[in-house]
Amino acid sequence: MAVSRRLFVTAAASLVASSGTSLALAPSASASVSTSTVSASAEEPWYRIPVSPDDTPEGLVRKASQVRPTERQIAWQALERTAFLHFGVNTFTGLEWGTGDEDPDVFQPVGLDTDQWARALRDGGFKLAILTVKHHDGCVLYQSRYTNHSVASSSWQGGQGDVLRSFADSMRRHGLKVGVYISPADENQYLHGVYANGSARSERTIPTRVPGDDRPDGPTFTLPATDYGAHMLDQLYEVLTEYGPIDEVWFDGAQGRIPPDKVETYDWDSWYTLIRTLVPDATVAVSGPDVRWVGNEGGFARENEWSVVPVQEKDNGRMDFALSYDAPDMGGRDALVAAQPVADYLQWWPAEADVSIRDGWFYHADQQPKSVQQLTDIYFGSVGRNSVLLLNIPPDKQGLLPAADVTRLREFRERIDRELPEDLARDARVTTSPGTITVDLGRAREVNRIRLAEDIRHGQQVEGFVVEAQSGGAWTRVAEAGTLGASRILLLSTPVRARRWRIRVTRSRQTAHLAQFELHRSRS
Template sequence: MDLSRRVFVASAATLAVTAGLPALPATAADPDLSRIPVTPDDTPADLVRKASQVRPTARQSAWQALERTAFLHFGVNTFTGLEWGTGDEDPNVFQPTGIDTDQWARALRDGGFRLAILTVKHHDGFVLYPSRYTDHTVASSSWRDGHGDVLRSFADSMRRYGLKVGVYLSPADENQYLHGVYANGSARSARTIPTLVDGDSRSPSRFLTLDATDYGAHMLNTLYEVLTEYGPVDEVWFDGAQGHIPPDKVENYDWDSWYTLVRTLAPDASIAVTGPDVRWVGNEGGLAREDEWSVLPVKENQYGRTDWALSYDTADEGSRAALVTAQPKTDYLQWWPAECDVSIRDGWFYHADQQPKSVDDLTEIYFGSVGRNAVLLLNVPPDTDGLLHATDVVRLREFRERVDRELPADLTRGARRSVTPGGVTVDLGRELDVDRVRLAEDIRFGQQVESLVVEAYTAGAWSLVATAGTVGASRILRLTEPVRARRWRVRVTAARAGVRIAEFGLYRSSV
């Protein structure tokens, strides 16, 4: 959807159901309201009050506005047929002789995507650029006589076609385990980053001193290369995977130092999904919860890792009841929006015997993610030639065209609007059929809506058309049948604090 179409309406009115709650003041010591501490003495009313005051950072707001992002799983697994590599692959298996990253970028742009994340390093440890800190890289392959650099080509192409750049570096590293670095039991100690090596021609303007294990320092140096030599990075994606290693071997990841390095070198980049900015939705099917909250109870684990106070797969992560249930384990209430990851094919890496999902399936995923206050992360894996398969390219275009038909021109554009406490009324000027309703809060003021109704004025009275719980940055409701009416309204029936409606759009789909 073209975001330039979106109409913004603000209401400063506070609903009666929350009028008795005092505002939580920001203090000079803690001006960042993306997380607010929770104490054991907080009452249920305190928890709701605090949740109502949590606000996204600028980087989080920008990330939520992306709506559709892409993943590109590509590496030695593409050529070995594995989903999880072993770390001892011969780099010569990596031979994408027809690689065309401009083709990737065009296909993603034409599919309606705004950011793409490349698997710079998957669990096997093979790196898609010539790193100074490992030989398990493209430089050890005969592809392009050892001078290939997929990350360079990827980053240049994405920017050339107007997409933002994301990088995924797996914390797990089978190759570094084989070399005695990963999970070697080393203690954390102060490390100088970047760590210069023999023949290093760099002259950094500053060095950072960060605590890390041997492997943590390896990751810091790798991150430093990626974040300083390939242009602006908009998202850094981690997961929490451990290697396929003996159960008595564990690498305790240096999350605090990794986060600090990213914040220092790429301050505008969102850190996902094992990160403080973006969370995993809890499944790999691309679907958010029916009521998805961006404000969650969280705790800190393992050197500053942001973690769920409740389980990652809890059906209710942020309601009033969830806040109370989570309180004994909660350190903060935090703005931590959901990312819904799913692959266009069954696997994350390309396999010739797999086919892409249907347009209907992708459309359901769209409404189940973007339509439920989350961002869609769709994986589209390049094939062994280094291209997005022609079938996938067609499917991406068909997917975008289908979404455009589901949500064509907003019928409220130019319509008369009136804002009332807890609601917005729209007069379309004439009776029109509507079967899609799009809503959004102005999340600069937090996520407040707990329930609402959408009504149409028909036969001389207001009639119920649809109900919903949460809204957040994006909520899309599909009506089972078109409703014909001139006047429409949304009424918020429960909220945590004052509601600002940023969008109340009406559509007639053409599918």
């Protein structure tokens, strides 16, 4: 049986590990993942499992082992590298968090070229890009019916400019998926609108028709919302129905910078319902049910990052981690027990690691992009630790990605290509025996990068494993770690030369299915 990038075998072969757990090789079908829509009724029994104070520690682990990702989560995890584009009035005012009373006419990206953005991201190895359609200042980058705080109030392109349309068209033209960030916080709506006005939730008809509304009849919704919640629903409706397929909707949980007695309780449940109905394949992150924030803005996941974590349901259906986001352990056995008093569910909620290529999230002329080495370290600390990297690259005042950043993105991709060149195990022979998978390279080869993955269609099961190389007839341990998940990359400080390599799972919650066992020799 030959090994390639996805351990191609003719059938799954169950193995009994030395610890008493079991391991299985995934069939070749694991190399291809469907992105078809999964209905809520189909995902609920496995994507999220209820827990109670009566569950024993062993019962919690058993339930965690039964949680499975949805098809949209599997597709999202495979993206590996995604991009953020922070762009708006802050680009021109120099602020990171706008005030809400900016004159939209300050927005003058006279050289806007979203095709340049798309080419740079594609050449940098990115597969999806998210635009800040509305940041906390409330100024939107498209022609909205529901606010004057938008590009329509700028003299740029005679008030007819639409960054979102240009962005979406360019990304698709160059083969990238399209994501939108729409800030729940809205300083302009606080100053001049309905944010935190104390209105009660009531049934609202979405979309709200306005004078001169020339939209053709489309789906309508009756959803509970506050005045501001309805405003958000109307803007979401515009974005999700008028700009082609949207692949990710990104929320944070920020509140406006307002007095403590003026908090807006967001209508998460209604927002999620609208998104799921209009764009059922779209991932909802990170204040959303599909993807969670890793807990820092440095781009690094935990050494052992779990995709199955304890969560609690908060106001209006928002899922939140049951402990603290800076906890060193999100889903290990100790975390499951520690979270039990407050947890409502165990949920498949994989981590997204966000970081900006510059110090700020918006463009500042006095800042420079991170070095190739810094970005490479971030890649191995995110993608290499069962997370997806979300790298922000902010356009400048001309509406272009800065030349230095474009160069750095290309250098970053080239560096990762050199770090993980051809898989030396592609033409190897694979054998299985209790608890191990062994590959024979045919001759001794130097290896210093090892890439592994579970077939997450069967959940995340591995809690401990070792990788060994045979030298002089004896097996020597060259690396060990805890979790695997959808992607684990191990870096050897010194290359090891050997013909035969093996992985042994030393602890697993249930039968573990290995989907990837790659051996590389970096060229950098």
